[in-house]
Amino acid sequence: MSELINNREHRQKVLKEIIKELHDGKAVDDVKAKFAELIQGVSTAEISEMEAALIAEGMPVEEIQRLCDVHAEVFKGSIEEIHRAEKPEETPGHPVNTFIKENKAVSELIEDIQKDIDTYKSDASKKNAKKILKGFELLWEIDKHYLRKENLLFPYLEKYGITAPPKVMWGVDDEIRQEIKEVIEILKSVSVDNEQIIEKAEAALVRVNEMIYKEENILFPMAMDTLSEDEWVKIQQESKEFGFTLIKPKDKWKPARVDIEGKILDQGEEPSNEGYIEFDAGFMSPEEVNAILNTVPFDMTFVDKDGVVKYFTMGKERIFPRPKTVIGRQVSNCHPPASVHVVEKIVEDFISGKKDHEDFWIRMGPRYVLIRYYAVRNSKGKYLGTLEVTQDIKPIQEITGEKRLTTD
Numbered sequence: 343m344s345e346l347i348n349n350r351e352h353r354q355k356v357l358k359e360i361i362k363e364l365h366d367g368k369a370v371d372d373v374k375a376k377f378a379e380l381i382q383g384v385s386t387a388e389i390s391e392m393e394a395a396l397i398a399e400g401m402p403v404e405e406i407q408r409l410c411d412v413h414a415e416v417f418k419g420s421i422e423e424i425h426r427a428e429k430p431e432e433t434p435g436h437p438v439n440t441f442i443k444e445n446k447a448v449s450e451l452i453e454d455i456q457k458d459i460d461t462y463k464s465d466a467s468k469k470n471a472k473k474i475l476k477g478f479e480l481l482w483e484i485d486k487h488y489l490r491k492e493n494l495l496f497p498y499l500e501k502y503g504i505t506a507p508p509k510v511m512w513g514v515d516d517e518i519r520q521e522i523k524e525v526i527e528i529l530k531s532v533s534v535d536n537e538q539i540i541e542k543a544e545a546a547l548v549r550v551n552e553m554i555y556k557e558e559n560i561l562f563p564m565a566m567d568t569l570s571e572d573e574w575v576k577i578q579q580e581s582k583e584f585g586f587t588l589i590k591p592k593d594k595w596k597p598a599r600v601d602i603e604g605k606i607l608d609q610g611e612e613p614s615n616e617g618y619i620e621f622d623a624g625f626m627s628p629e630e631v632n633a634i635l636n637t638v639p640f641d642m643t644f645v646d647k648d649g650v651v652k653y654f655t656m657g658k659e660r661i662f663p664r665p666k667t668v669i670g671r672q673v674s675n676c677h678p679p680a681s682v683h684v685v686e687k688i689v690e691d692f693i694s695g696k697k698d699h700e701d702f703w704i705r706m707g708p709r710y711v712l713i714r715y716y717a718v719r720n721s722k723g724k725y726l727g728t729l730e731v732t733q734d735i736k737p738i739q740e741i742t743g744e745k746r747l748t749t750d
Contacts, residue, residue, distance in 0.1 A: 358399075435595030437494070437577045438562050440586065444487050445554045447588035451480055452547050459543055466536040474543060475529035480588070482522055484550065487587040488515040489663070491557070494577045494584075495565055497671045502568050505675070511553075511561065513679045518553060521546040571597040580665040640733035644718070645673045647727050649689065661711055661732050673728075692717035693725050703735075710736040 363372075433439050455477035462470040492515065496508035525543050528535075569577075578595055618625045626634070635642065636656045643654040643664065651671050654664045673689075674682050691697040692715075702713045716729045 433595060435578070435591065435593035437490075437574055437581060437595075438566060439595075440581070440589075440591050441487065441491070441562065442558060443589050443591070444484075444587040445558065448481070448484055448487070448550065449554060451477065451588065452551060455481065455543070456547060459540060462536075463540060471529055471539065474539065475526065478522060478525050478529065478543070478546075481550070482526070483587045484522070485519060485587075486585040488519070489584045490577075490581055490586075491515070491561075493663070493665050493676075494580055494667050495561075496675070497667045498569050498573050498577070499565060500671065500675050504564065504568065507561065507564070508675070509679055511556070514549075514553060516678050516680065518546070518549045521549060576667060580667055583663045583665050640731055642732075643730040645689075645728045645730070647693075647725055649673050651676065652727070661706070661709065661734060688715055689728060692728055695723075695725075708736070709734045710739065 455474060458470065458473040458477055462474060492508075492512050496512065499505075499508055521542065525539075525546050528539055528542060574595075575597065618627055619631060636658075638655065638657070641655055641657060641660050641662065641664070644652050646652045649672050651668045651673055654668070656664075668676055674685060677685050688697075688700050691700070698717045700715045704711050704713070712733050712735045714731045714733075716731065718726045718729050720726055
């Protein structure tokens with residue numbers, strides 16, 4: 343056993359050295375040769391451990407993110423096969439099966455777009471440019487695929503201590519989103535640079551294909567090795583919140599531990615909430631409290647003093663999707679890496695008492711969204727957490743004149 347542990351530690355050490363060599367500019371072919379000499383097969387768990395170790399040693403997430411495409415290519419063909427009697431990825435309705443079907447649809451779309459690009463190379467007409475634009479507008483649907491991955495799958499991996507791959511992958515997802523947006527903007531512009539269209543369009547397609555490889559050969563096998571059936575059921579139930587990419591799943595996956603109504607078994611009885619809750623000014627039943635909070639014309643999310651997401655409202659028209667899987671998750675893991683430092687600074691100012699609120703406002707299509715953060719304190723001023731309140735203020739801005747309850 344000690345020999346196995348030592349070998350594993352040695353392999354982990356060399357794996358980290360390989361990534362560092364790439365970081366220092368060593369040729370990919372040289373690294374591949376070293377990798378082939380050392381390893382016959384490497385598990386997805388070891389890849390996760392390697393990335394986590396690099397981050398723990400001080401390498402910024404952005405650095406690993408920059409190397410992500412390179413080391414994924416190094417690992418290609420070396421990840422061990424995982425044999426199962428029943429493969430979730432082949433079971434209709436299972437979240438992984440849905441992810442893979444989406445990837446297949448995206449791959450087929452990429453092939454069609456590449457054909458349009460090849461045609462455009464020999465005939466750079468507006469008509470052919472519009473075909474590429476149409477393809478990329480369809481490709482933007484991949485945002486739904488990434489949102490489900492980031493907001494449903496990543497929280498469970500983090501729960502089991504797998505934090506580095508989600509952080510790195512989320513950053514790459516955002517880069518891909520930005521590249522697709524840039525191509526669409528270029529194709530919509532009045533003056534079009536033919537070479538720029540081809541270069542940026544093909545580069546974006548390569549990035550999407552590379553992400554498909556990393557999902558199916560690293561992320562999904564890792565998740566299937568880690569998550570329980572109950573957790574996959576919850577992911578399936580929350581998926582409609584975000585929608586799907588290029589497909590409409592028809593099958594509903596029902597594992598053995600779920601009854602015909604889709605209810606998860608062996609989870610214990612629901613706690614009784616028949617009693618009333620007393621407030622500073624009045625009292626209400628839990629049902630009334632829940633209904634009122636879901637009726638207010640804005641979204642609210644509460645994060646406790648330890649940075650854990652505790653609650654969010656479930657109004658009919660929510661501005662940002664909030665799957666129930668975020669409950670119990672660290673708020674820093676609910677944001678893209680590029681914005682985490684902003685969130686952390688807000689919380690620091692609230693805890694120190696430097697600030698009691700912070701506002702942001704952004705345009706989202708027809709909406710003008712006001713995002714407000716409030717420090718929640720008890721009667722003695724002790725910090726209990728942060729409340730996020732999000733509201734579309736465009737209808738309010740458009741109000742003119744007066745509307746009174748009386749006609750006088």
